[in-house]
Amino acid sequence: MTRHLTFDPAAxxxxxxxxxxxxxxxxxxxxxxxxxxxxxxxxxDGTAVLSDGNAWTPHKALRRVGDHLIDHLAEIECRLAGMPTIPDRWHGRKLTLDGDWARFTEADLDEATSRLGRLAVWYEARMSALDDNTLDHRPDPDTWTIREVVHHVANVRYYADQLDEPA
Structure with a gap:
């Protein structure tokens, strides 16, 4: 069974x-x-929420949060090291894996808390070491600044919000 939220095509x-x-x-x-x-x-209860053109489950939402944090942290670290970034080849939110349909238990929450908590501390530590010039440097007109990347990453709340109950 699937619950539906209003579909709003992503801009x-x-x-x-x-x-x-x-x-x-x-x-x-x-x-x-x-x-x-x-x-x-x-x-x-095993019922996915359809929102923004995708099926959402607890595991999928948390997987997307972790993936998003890792992808952009790798981007930031490569830029700071003067290395090219590795292109993102993930399917992102469009793909729902078999494991995304698993029960969501206390152990899963504990694992997510540990994993995402460590990533959050890594962002905090990395950002606290950067000055405004580094945060606001734009290597070229099309590249986001590190400050913009971090503001974008902070929108991972989106993934959790996809499991809202339909109105």
Whole structure:
């Protein structure tokens, strides 16, 4: 069985809005939000939510959060090291894996809390070591600044919000 949310075709990804908030806390705050939401998924009934053209389950939402954090952290680290970034070849949210349909248990929540918590601390540590010039450097007109990348990554809340109950 599948629950449906209103389908809203995704617009092309544009530069994220940035503000003056310290970038060090953006990703950790979003990860806390996602994990608080994930606590409500214990005992999930196996019914996916259809939203934004995709089927969503607790495991898929958490997988997408982790993937997104890793992808962009790798991008940031390569840029800071002066290395080319590795293109993203993942299918992203369009792909629902067999494992995404598994029961969501306390052990799954514990694993996600550990994994995503460590990634959030990594973002916090990395961002705290960067000055504004580095955060705001734009290598070319089409490349996002690191500050823009971090603001974009902080939108991982989106994945958790896809499991909202339909109105």
């Amino acid at each position: 092309p990804v544009s530069r994220p809005d940035v503000d003056d908030s310290p970038v060090t806390g953006l990703v950790p705050d979003s990860v806390r939000y996602v994990l608080e939401r994930a606590e409500t998924w214990l005992g999930w």
